[in-house]
Amino acid sequence: MTMRFMDGGGVMGAMLRAHPWTATPLGASAQWPAQLKTLVGVMLNAPQPMFVVWGPGQCMLYNDTYAEILGGHHPALGQPFLEVWYEIRDDVEPIMARAYAGEPIYMDDIELMMQRHGHAEETHFSFFYAPVRGDHGEVLGVFCACNEITREVLAKREHAAELDRLRDMFALSPSFVAVLRGPEHRFDLTNAAYLKLIGHRDVIGLPVRAALPELEGQGFHELLDRVYRSGEAHSGRAVSVKLIPQVGAEPQERMLDFVYQPMRGADGRVNGIFVEGVDVTEVFIQAQDLRESDEKFRSFSRLAPNHMWTSRANGHLDWFNDQTLRYSGVDIEALVGDGWARLLHPDDVARAASTWSTALHSGANYEMEFRIRRADGVYRWHLVRALPVRNARGDIVRWVGTNTDIEDQHADRDQLREINATLERRADERTRERERMWSSSPDLIAMIDPQGIFLDVNPGWTSALGWDREQIVGKRIDGFIHSEDQVNAQDALARATVGVLPTFECRVLHADGSHRIVAWTAAPDERAIFAFGRDITADRERALALAMAEEQLRQAQKMEAIGQLTGGIAHDFNNMLASIYGSIQLMQRKLAAGGQDGFEKLLDRASASAQRAAALTQRLLAFARRQALETRRVDVCALIDSLEDLMTRTLGPRIALQVRRAEDQWPARIDSAQLENALINLVINARDAMPAGGQLTIEVSNHRFDSPHAASQAELAPGEYVTVSVCDNGAGMSSTVIKRAFEPFYTTKPIGQGTGLGLSMVYGFVKQAGGHARIHSELGRGTTITLFLPRDVSQDGAETAPAAPRAPKDGAHAGGSILVVEDEASVREVIITVLADLGYVYAEASDAEVALALLDSRAHFDLLISDVGLPGMNGRQLAEIAIGKRPGLKVLFVTGYVDQAVAQNGLLGNNMQMITKPFVIDDLAHRIRAMLRGETVSPAS
Incomplete structure (x- = not known):
């Protein structure tokens, strides 16, 4: 009788209905529990693989889709579950026991090694075991719904292995590689070369903008966005990019060849960008015309510039990238296994195979060089490297290798070996030359140890000093050096010991007891110090x-x-x-x-x-630097302009004159007449230095020395100066001539053509004025003489000249009593005559002693006129005593010379003036009248 709960179910429904259940522990199907009937009805009509295990004997019932899982174990209706799956009993028996104990069990992936098709195979399942209980809660059986996921699991594993292989190839690749995901371009993968390029920063998971902020403004963010939107690849060659090489450093420019390759998902849409490239900075610098192949800007396997390959753990090569195939000109079937050996140069096959076999057995990295045939039959040298890939247990599961073309480097090494051989030959030749020099040189050559003991000497010691080699070797240098020169010799030896190359002179003992002057140079060697000496006695x-x-x-x-x-x-x-x-x-x-x-x-x-x-x-x-200077405010540029015609005529038609002026030129405090004489003198000297003609430049500028050190370097006091430089492009001076150029009577001109006083007088005038003169010259390149003139710091205005002296009218009584002290009677007579004519009251004295007696008297004096060079007590000393006796007394010094600018350096005090001999009577009268009136005039007239 057909049971309704067994209706449908396809093939298995029919088999269930026809099965002799009375012969099984389940008994007649009509007597089955309601729970079992219900489960069978659901199972037979379900598309998902299902089975029921019932009763203590664990009898199996299953549907059509589960029959496919059983494979060769089908049919198995009514058979014990663990006997049907005997090969996986150890795996499923504990699970079934837990289910019969009332525990529902779910697994999303269980790996089982089944033999359902006559051989062992790896399978994977997801399943749910549900205990089926009776009316009293007892477990009557187990219901299972499952799915075989073997294909999916193996596919994922293969995908993961492919990813591992790609990562391994990335790691070996000399190119930098990165994978960016999503529209924000987040880093998903980078290799070591890429991390090195960006300074080993942790960028995984970060958007490019956050990971590499220095790219902002360089166009790369926009370029990535465009590739992502358009789906079109972009490649660049020798593109400049500024990257931070390490944290905290400034960006550095690198030159990159790179490609942005869009990556697409299953739906065909772009979901990322593959970045690959090479840092060609050094190559770009050394040779910008190096050709870069466009092939490395395609897909990853085609982008790699090197040959890349993989091998099984046993050494069986099973994969090659496109670059390898293109290079060799053969397809992959011809290379797998041991086929790659056909590309090797016959002389390299045995060595390459032996080294490969050693690496396979030892697990060590494989590295060697051999020649590989190109498609055109040419063999090129390659550096071949391979690394083992290990699993979690450390077992080698694969090998990943690369071949790098090193033909050029190999040729360079051959060339280097040839160069080394050439250098060795030259070194041998030079050694022989050195030996010949040692034996034939007339100069002294010695080997000395750091303690100063002679190790060897050349025959020159015999010919120059009369000593035989045996008389010197083994003895200290002290015994041959003059006692006064031994300190210098020991110091030179010590400096040579530490690598300094000294040059020095000393007196060396001759075999006849005399001393010879020898000039030495010394150089250290690994074992000793080599000293080279030349007898310069005759030269000295x-x-x-x-x-x-x-x-x-x-x-x-x-x-x-x-x-x-x-x-x-x-x-x-x-x-x-x-x-x-x-x-x-x-x-x-x-x-x-x-x-x-x-x-x-x-x-x-x-x-x-x-x-x-x-x-x-x-x-x-x-000339003697003892004149009194009439210093006043001088516009130096205007003074030069006034002399320009005279200078031009002096120089003649073959010498061009150029005058350069600074803006806002300062005025100088100087004697204009002496400055004119100095400039004409310098112009004449420059003319004589350019007999064939040339260029003469006079340059006026401002100069400030703020620090004492800077001023001392220029031999000046700190302050502000007007500089006047006279520059010619004539014969120039040697350093020896420069040192003596300002000396009186020194001249380089022939006898009768120069006195040697011109530059000396210029130097004396400038120094007396508080300035300085400096010479810069080079032989054959010309001379520049610069005058440093003190800046005038009085109120700005036009150059002023002394007011014209005005004498009182004859017979006019000027008012005032004057004491005249002068040892020269004729001069004294002139002065008192002037005073008398002017109507002044006066007294006279021939020396200080008489003057002091008058000052001690009751006579009234408004002004003391005194010669400086009085016999006995001088005029300055007299003035000090006189002012001490009569405070407020004015003093006018009369002198025929001024000792080193005495007017500005200590002779004149308050209420003191000076006039030089010979003087104009009107000047004397003007000075006396002005002083008595308390007017200020130039201190030296």
């Missing part, structure tokens, strides 16, 4: 004789210059005295004859001669 004697001859010549030139100078001075003074004396004699004759006709002309002639004599003494004082 010649140099000494030459120096003495030069000094004698210089003295002769100096005496010649002094003779010319004194002769010229005597001649000029004789002319002036002849004019003065002649005029006086003519006036005496006219007076004797009772007439005065022509007196005015004779007086003018005598006065002019006296003024010329005064000017001559001022020039002599300038």
Whole structure:
């Protein structure tokens, strides 16, 4: 009788209905419990694999889809479950026992090794075991709904293995590789080369903008967005990018070849970007024209620039990338297994195979070089590396390898070996040359240990000093060095020991007992110090004789210059005295004859001669640096402009003159007449240095020395200066000439063409004014002489000249009592005559002693006029005592010279003035009147 709960069910429904259940522990199906009937009805009509295990005997009932899972174990209706699945009994018996104990059990993946098709196979299932209870809660059986997921599990495993293989290839790849996911371009994968490129920063999971902020503004974010949106790959060659090489560092520019390759999901949409590239910075710098292959900008397997391959654990090669296939020109079937050996150079096969076999047995990394045939038949050297891939237990499961073309490097090594061989040959030749030099050199060569003991000497010691080798080797250097030179010799030895290369001279003992002067150089070696000496005794004697001859010549030139100078001075003074004396004699004759006709002309002639004599003494004082300077505010640029025509005529047509001025040029405090003379002197010297013509530049500028150190380097006091530089492009001076250029009587011109006084007078004038002169010159490149003139810091305004002196009218009583102290009677007489003519009351004294007696008297004095160079007590000392006796007394010094700018350096105090001899009577009158009135005038006139 057909049971309704067994209706349907396909093949298994029919088999259930026809099965002799009475012969089983389940008995007649009509007597089955309601729970079993219900489960059978559900199972037969369900599309999912299901089975029921019932009763203590665990009899099986199942549907059509589960019959497919049983495979060769079908049919198994009514059979015990554990006997049907005998091969997996150890795996499922504990699970079934737990279910019969009332525990529902779910597993999403259980791995079982089944033999349902006559052989062992790995299978995977997800299932749910539900205990079926009776009316009293007892477990009657187990209901199971399951799915076989073997195919999915194995597919995932293969996918994971493929990912592992790709990661291994990434790690081995010399290219940098990264995988970015999603529209934010989050890092999903990076290899070691990429991490090195970005400074080993932890970027996994971060968007590119957050991980690499320095890319902002360089266009890469926008480029990634465009590739992601369009789905179109982008490649770049030698693209500049600024990356931070390590945390805290500044971005550095690198040059990259790279490709952005869009990655698509199962739906065909872009879900990420594959980034691959090479840092070509060094290659780009060394050779920008290196060709980069476009092939490395395709898919990953085609992008890799190297040959890449994998092998099973036993060494059976089973995969090659496209680059390998393109290089070899054969398909992959020809290379798998041991086929790769066909590409090797015949001379390299045995060595490569042996090394590969050793790596397979030892598990060590595989690395060697051999030649691989290219598709065109050319063999090229490659560096071949392979790493073992191990599982969690440490067993080698695969090998991943790369081949890198090193043909060029190999050729370089061959070339380097050839170069080394050449260098060795040259070294041998130089060694032989050194041996020849050692034996044949007339100079002294010695090997000395750090303790100063001779290890060896060359034959030059015998020829130069008369010592045999045996008399020197093993002895200390002290025994051969003059006692006064031993400290220097020991110091040189010590410096040579630490790597300093000294040069020094010392006197070395000759075998005949004399000493010879030897110039030494020393150089350290690994074992000893090599000393090289040359006998310069004869050179020194010649140099000494030459120096003495030069000094004698210089003295002769100096005496010649002094003779010319004194002769010229005597001649000029004789002319002036002849004019003065002649005029006086003519006036005496006219007076004797009772007439005065022509007196005015004779007086003018005598006065002019006296003024010329005064000017001559001022020039002599300038040479001696003892003249009184008439310093005032001077516009240096205006002064040069006034001299420009004269300078141009002096230089002649073959020398171009250029004047450069600074903006806002400061005024100087200087004697304008002396500055004119100095500039003309420098211009004439420059002209003589450029006989073939050239360029002369006069440059005026401002200069400030704020620190004492800077000022001391320029030999000036800190302050502000106007600089005047006279630059020529003539013959120039040597360092020796520069050192002596300012010396009096020193000249490089032939005898009779120069006195050696010009630059000395310029230097003396500038130093006396509180400035400095400096020379910069190079032989053949010209000379620059710079004058540092003190800046005038008075109120800004036009250059001022002293007010014209005004004498009181004849017979006018100026008012005032004056004491005149002068040891020269004729000068004293002139002064008191002037005072008398001016109407002043005066007293006179020939020395300080008489003057002090007058000052101790009751006589009233408003002004003291005193010579500086009085016999005994000088004028300055007298003035101090006089002011002590009579506070407020004014003092006017009269002197024929000023000792080192005495007007500004201690002689003049408050209420003191000075006038130099010879003086103009009107100047003297003006000075006296101004001082008595309390007016301020130039301190030196």
